[in-house]
Amino acid sequence: MAEDFLPLNGTDYIEFYVGNAKQAAVFYQYAFGFELVAYAGPETGVRDRASYVLKQDKIRLVLTSSLVKDSEISEHVKKHGDGVKVLALWVDDAAKSFYETTSRGAEPASKPQTLKDEHGEVVVASIRTYGETLHTFVERKNYKGAFLPGFRAVKSNMKIEPLGLKYIDHCVGNVELGKMNQWVKFYEDVMGFKLLVTFDDEDISTEYSALMSKVVSNGNGYIKFPINEPAQGKKKSQIEEYLDFYHSAGVQHIAIATDDIIHTVGELRRRGVEFLNVPDVYYDDVMERVGKINESLEELKKLNILIDRDEEGYLLQIFTKPVQDRPTVFFEIIERNGAKSFGKGNFKALFESIEREQALRGNL
Numbered sequence: 001m002a003e004d005f006l007p008l009n010g011t012d013y014i015e016f017y018v019g020n021a022k023q024a025a026v027f028y029q030y031a032f033g034f035e036l037v038a039y040a041g042p043e044t045g046v047r048d049r050a051s052y053v054l055k056q057d058k059i060r061l062v063l064t065s066s067l068v069k070d071s072e073i074s075e076h077v078k079k080h081g082d083g084v085k086v087l088a089l090w091v092d093d094a095a096k097s098f099y100e101t102t103s104r105g106a107e108p109a110s111k112p113q114t115l116k117d118e119h120g121e122v123v124v125a126s127i128r129t130y131g132e133t134l135h136t137f138v139e140r141k142n143y144k145g146a147f148l149p150g151f152r153a154v155k156s157n158m159k160i161e162p163l164g165l166k167y168i169d170h171c172v173g174n175v176e177l178g179k180m181n182q183w184v185k186f187y188e189d190v191m192g193f194k195l196l197v198t199f200d201d202e203d204i205s206t207e208y209s210a211l212m213s214k215v216v217s218n219g220n221g222y223i224k225f226p227i228n229e230p231a232q233g234k235k236k237s238q239i240e241e242y243l244d245f246y247h248s249a250g251v252q253h254i255a256i257a258t259d260d261i262i263h264t265v266g267e268l269r270r271r272g273v274e275f276l277n278v279p280d281v282y283y284d285d286v287m288e289r290v291g292k293i294n295e296s297l298e299e300l301k302k303l304n305i306l307i308d309r310d311e312e313g314y315l316l317q318i319f320t321k322p323v324q325d326r327p328t329v330f331f332e333i334i335e336r337n338g339a340k341s342f343g344k345g346n347f348k349a350l351f352e353s354i355e356r357e358q359a360l361r362g363n364l
């Protein structure tokens, strides 16, 4: 087998550009159980922005707001609303990652630079992907600080109760009609990813709307990026609704893994996180479809958690409603019990639920 020219150790961080990072940080601490670990802003010598770094197990979220009127961040928020700017990838050699990808056609966003402070050094470099989203390669093997040079380790006064979120399972992008294959090819040619699975509109169309999706994965399978595009339906696809409000391609959802979805989702609900609901009838015949599972069906039904099975096992999943006012980014919570797939058996029930929400917003 050819050597992987872009070995990836995992997701390093996900950075959101938001209107008010200070308040968003409280939401992710309280509702999702993340812990505030680092901060950069005027107090640390950064004049134009404030960034809060939140951590839970292997997951790092960065929330960044602009402090000035005209900046790349304020323009991003004006156009897209709160959204994902950076899907950062943890590598052993950021400069090599940058040159391997840009020499294969990736558009550079920022050249490799070495950031230093008293805790060591980090090398970062960024390339562009769909919409205005970036992939930043982060090489941190010579660094012992809280996040990156320029950030200060901080603690919050809030009492944080983690709820079992463990790592990023996959990050999904929505791209414009007709652009899915182009972006799949980008990940194949430029980043050395492989096409894992294809869903066409047969798999995932409802009476009204449809979408197509292909999943690409890197060599070791740590990074999985499904790419969606809208497909023709009777009414507006959920992907079109996203594109209308995000005003470009962008990250649609971030799936986070847990080992105990009943505990995690129970806690998320208790703290006010809203989820898409499927009707009770979903549970009437679900056991015939998925066979034996370890969890109690009653509990799953009470929390509205969905179940699916593939050749290798089963999975449990649930989707939040959008986490900002625009109907754009949302989260998935997933517990895998052997299954490596993405819940295809749930697509129809799920999309009917999304359409009910779209109709309530007047966007169907």
Ligand code: FE2
Pocket (backbone or CB within 6 Å): 170, 172, 253, 255, 332, 342
């Ligand atoms: Fe997903």
